[in-house]
Amino acid sequence: MAMPEALSNTESLPTSVDLAEEYKASGVAEILDELDRELVGLKPVKQRIRETAALLLVERARRAMGLSHEPPSLHMSFTGNPGTGKTTVALRMADLLHRLGYIRKGHLVSVTRDDLVGQYIGHTAPKTKEILKKAMGGVLFIDEAYYLYRPDNERDYGQEAIEILLQVMENNRDDLVVILAGYADRMERFFESNPGFRSRIAHHIDFPDYDDQELLSIAERMLSRQGYHFDSKAAAVMSEYIVRRRRQPHFANARSIRNALDRARLRQANRLFEESVGPVDAEQLSTITARDISASRVFRMVEPNHPEISS
Amino acid sequence: MRITQGCFSFLPDLTDEQITAQVEYCLGKGWAIGVEYTDDPHPRNTYWEMWGNPMFDLKDAKGVIMELEDCRKAHPQHYIRLNAFDSSRGLETVTMSFIVNRPDAEPSLQMTRTESRGRSQHYAWETQR
Numbered sequence: 027m028a029m030p031e032a033l034s035n036t037e038s039l040p041t042s043v044d045l046a047e048e049y050k051a052s053g054v055a056e057i058l059d060e061l062d063r064e065l066v067g068l069k070p071v072k073q074r075i076r077e078t079a080a081l082l083l084v085e086r087a088r089r090a091m092g093l094s095h096e097p098p099s100l101h102m103s104f105t106g107n108p109g110t111g112k113t114t115v116a117l118r119m120a121d122l123l124h125r126l127g128y129i130r131k132g133h134l135v136s137v138t139r140d141d142l143v144g145q146y147i148g149h150t151a152p153k154t155k156e157i158l159k160k161a162m163g164g165v166l167f168i169d170e171a172y173y174l175y176r177p178d179n180e181r182d183y184g185q186e187a188i189e190i191l192l193q194v195m196e197n198n199r200d201d202l203v204v205i206l207a208g209y210a211d212r213m214e215r216f217f218e219s220n221p222g223f224r225s226r227i228a229h230h231i232d233f234p235d236y237d238d239q240e241l242l243s244i245a246e247r248m249l250s251r252q253g254y255h256f257d258s259k260a261a262a263v264m265s266e267y268i269v270r271r272r273r274q275p276h277f278a279n280a281r282s283i284r285n286a287l288d289r290a291r292l293r294q295a296n297r298l299f300e301e302s303v304g305p306v307d308a309e310q311l312s313t314i315t316a317r318d319i320s321a322s323r324v325f326r327m328v329e330p331n332h333p334e335i336s337s
Numbered sequence: 338m339r340i341t342q343g344c345f346s347f348l349p350d351l352t353d354e355q356i357t358a359q360v361e362y363c364l365g366k367g368w369a370i371g372v373e374y375t376d377d378p379h380p381r382n383t384y385w386e387m388w389g390n391p392m393f394d395l396k397d398a399k400g401v402i403m404e405l406e407d408c409r410k411a412h413p414q415h416y417i418r419l420n421a422f423d424s425s426r427g428l429e430t431v432t433m434s435f436i437v438n439r440p441d442a443e444p445s446l447q448m449t450r451t452e453s454r455g456r457s458q459h460y461a462w463e464t465q466r
Contacts, residue, residue, distance in 0.1 A: 156392075158400075
């Protein structure tokens with residue numbers, strides 16, 4: 027008696043899935059290409075994203091064919107130093123998950139402790155829930171997640187936010203994906219004191235620092251996006267700047283580069299304003315020269331002999 | 338007596354799936370959604386109790402459904418409605434409203450007549466359980 031039923035069941039389901047075709051149709055290829063093209067470096071991160079995408083694609087094919095499948099846990103943690111592209115990658119990840127059909131809307135809600143934790147008793151739960159409601163159907167990106175947990179104050183309201191988060195991460199796995207981000211070592215300590223988080227997070231992605239060459243090409247991309255470019259000497263000065271800046275405290279990879287370029291543009295504007303006699307042309311207006319960069323305080327600073335003491 | 342007010346009230350009760358679809362429609366229009374409840378469905382009872390603040394900036398209906406579920410848990414024998422607010426005219430205007438929960442035994446509306454000066458009649462509706 028069970029036979030015809032089983033037959034009709036298999037008839038309605040496809041017996042084979044063309045993965046390459048699925049890959050093309052889902053639009054995942056475009057995102058991965060974009061990732062390769064637009065993000066400098068980050069080799070291991072791109073590799074992990076590729077692997078994750080493959081896993082999700084196979085899971086989807088299994089589901090389509092009616093093979094037993096457990097909905098994969100998609101919560102992630104991104105660890106790395108500041109300015110290594112965690113937020114940018116999270117945005118792409120949201121897009122990727124949306125195209126693969128694992129989240130319904132594909133938007134990213136980026137929050138920190140202040141958005142989740144309240145000021146007084148009874149304030150935290152509604153605040154956290156409000157953020158969670160906004161994040162439904164998308165990705166909730168919690169930057170510097172370890173600040174949620176303050177071990178020195180046991181009455182800290184962060185604990186309440188953590189409990190609500192854990193509950194939603196477990197019960198609403200189909201509705202939203204949570205990405206925790208922050209420094210690797212502090213994240214590690216955070217997971218140690220909150221084992222509930224560790225067991226609910228399947229994907230840990232580590233973001234390496236950029237090397238000097240990568241930072242220089244990031245600088246050039248940033249400039250060209252704003253319609254500027256280095257002149258022949260400026261690029262050399264910039265790479266010298268990167269080497270020196272790295273030794274200074276509070277170095278934040280691409281973010282430091284962006285700030286340096288903003289200041290260089292300021293100096294360039296000042297220079298043009300003070301020195302130009304007569305009309306300036308478009309070329310002058312969009313060229314950053316060596317002088318604009320070498321005026322930075324980084325070049326005037328004495329090299330610290332003992333960086334561990336000075337920092 | 339089945340109370341009819343707001344959209345869809347002459348139709349059979351909406352299923353959760355249908356409610357979700359309606360909420361998706363509202364969010365697609367950029368409307369904010371509020372959950373309200375009452376035990377008195379009198380037509381003059383315009384302002385129902387608010388279940389939390391209206392929800393702005395939602396992208397997905399799930400957020401509304403979560404609140405609705407909480408409200409149903411707390412008030413299973415009340416009327417619950419969803420209001421959609423349109424802000425395109427510069428103020429939040431209720432632009433769509435529909436009932437999503439009813440008590441098992443609905444009260445009825447009874448008309449009462451009162452005679453007053455000069456034998457004129459005053460009419461009023463009263464909710465009766």
